[in-house]
Amino acid sequence: MNNELTPSQCTVLEYPYFPANTVKVIAGPGSGKTFTLLQKVHHLIKEQQIRQDEILILSLTNKAVDNIKAKLLGIFEIQNSSGIPQNDLQAIVDQIDIFTIHGLANKLVVEHEGIINIIEENGWRGLLKLVSSDFWSRRKISTPTTKNLEMLLKAYKNNNNTEEQSSSTLLNIIDIMESCKVLTNDDLILKASGYLALSGVVNEQSEFLDKIKNKYKVVLIDEFQDLYPMLLPLIKDVSFGKQLIMFGDTNQSIYNFLGSNQEVMRQLDNLHNFDVSKTLHLYDNFRSTPEIIATSKLISPRNLNKEKRQDLVIKPPSFVKPQIYQFNDDMDQMEFIVSEISKLVTSNVKLSDIAILSRTNNHLNVIAEYFQHYKIPYDKMLTQPDWLMDTRIQFLIDLIKVVVFARQSSQSLEDQNTILHRQSDFSVLITLSALKGIGSKSIQSLYTATMKAKLSLWDYILAIPQSQWPSGISNKNKIIDYTNQLTKLINDDTLWNTQSPLDILEIISSTAMDLDYAPLKNMSITDSKVFKSHLEDMLQIMKLCSLNKPSDLTLVEWFIESFFEKCTNLYQKEIQLESHGSGKINLSTIHSSKGLEYPVVMLLNSASDTFSMERNALYVGVTRARNLLYMININHKQFDTQWKDATLFKNQEFWKYYNNDLNRPTTNVPGVLAQNSSKYLHLNNKYGLRNYSTSSSYINKSLYKVLRCSLYKK
């Protein structure tokens, strides 16, 4: 591929800049939407007199943003006909703002309110403890989950559940979230819209708000089909008066459960004067083989590519159709996948060429666990780094938050009843309720008493004698012990004076052990290995924090303020490095794979799932594949007959095509893949297939059973 733009891509590029108009680029997968967006950014700067800091690029997922960040510099390098030095190119690209919509909202809210916390599973679990069983039984919910609470709170806030309007429980939860600056993603978007809607003078502290309102001239949105109604006010405020250029494909819209994308697009189409709005199309397909495209058309009747132009770019036929498989049993499915991976690798496919895509994270976790047993290297795409999702690490971070906030409040001269004093409430709630023996009833009584006394949770348990606590609190000694242990930390000069991240981690972990925090006790060997590696990751981030610590803060305080931003930046860098040729298979949900492409895609449902994959999700999954597609247990009427190309691994022409497409030498295409080829056998050994083979000795059969139980019967 020579990266020359096609005629339809050129039309987008050359569309003139003028303020207050909307340009919509509609195009199918692989037509080069992201590619054209990147080229357009270059063109705006080079030819259309827009400065790099006047451009804002938005997308919805971290993955899509990472992808744009990873590729933008490459486009500037290719287009660098005037020989601008590399460092200067990098400097230009660094000034272009690229955010997820939530990232933009976060930056805006933090600018006005300081650190905020987006609520995670641990947080919901803590809040759930505040809710009495009566509350749930009145709503006929016998085993309440965090999701139930989340939904109720959402309905309450949206005012569409009148029955809840008098609920003091929900009011308490909202109160604690507000005092501790804990937000849901929806709150974040609403707050950000609120700041943007403020008319009038932008003050000096609101640099970013000012930039959004007065500096950006062009706003580009990738994947417009993912926008949902909640985001609309924010996007309208950000884009109004600018040139809004949106790229998308309605067939790939998979967030319909969050509301109608059509309605969002209708309003954005009308954001500016309709007469000056423009819709353009891209018709080419650089990504998938014609055989894969034909399959995608079976799923999506809305065929965008009606254009029958002579100059369309499409790949030549590969003469290999997608492989369709159906298994009745997950174990058989996994056996097949592993064996197929061995064959692919024997045919010189890199592990990193392969993506395994499924609808749910749970299913991916099962596959990941399986791959661990087989010792197959894989990368599971996560929205956040692994260590930060470890609840034990989250507990340690919350302990640090309690001591940091409690110490800051004790040193403050402000009135006891201010927000500052209550900032520790949320972390106290989460850490206390994670301890064995402190049940929901105790937490509820304690919190009610705290509210009555108009104190923070921490101040209450510290200052009010145990004898005056309400009777509903059992296990008072455990709470006293908690207070004592943490008071020791607050008074521990080493914790506050040390510059050594290792010291801090040691002090905090040993407090967690002293508190008898169960998940750290009696861990299995595998579990403790995982925890150790997550602790090392946390240490790494603390080290990064120590490099730019402001002099007026202690390292512990600075860690709490900056770890989240640090680790997401570092995480993005790691992803960028790894995306260039890591030797690992990619495991991803279909949602997270949006906008990405892989030479080989295995798209699967668990064999125990009998429902068919939702149409648009299936369409997104299929269209991630460049050259080879497997559809396994898809349960779709079009694909319920197995279809296997028996000659795939003997088909030298196909493997030449494959290497050619990826700009790799075609000289190393292997001859006929013999099942007994030494490389295949070596991989079979390496990946442990031999150990779990279903057909061999009794010992192996028992192992098979153990594995099967541990993976599927949990």
Ligand SMILES: Nc1ncnc2c1ncn2[C@@H]1O[C@H](COP(=O)(O)OP(=O)(O)OP(=O)(O)O)[C@@H](O)[C@H]1O
């Ligand atoms: N003019 C071009 N010349 C060479 N390669 C191109 C060109 N346009 C796009 N491509 C390549 O085609 C592939 C698909 O492009 P891209 O990812 O931008 O598609 P997309 O329309 O954004 O897909 P999706 O809808 O799945 O997000 C990429 O590998 C990209 O580099």
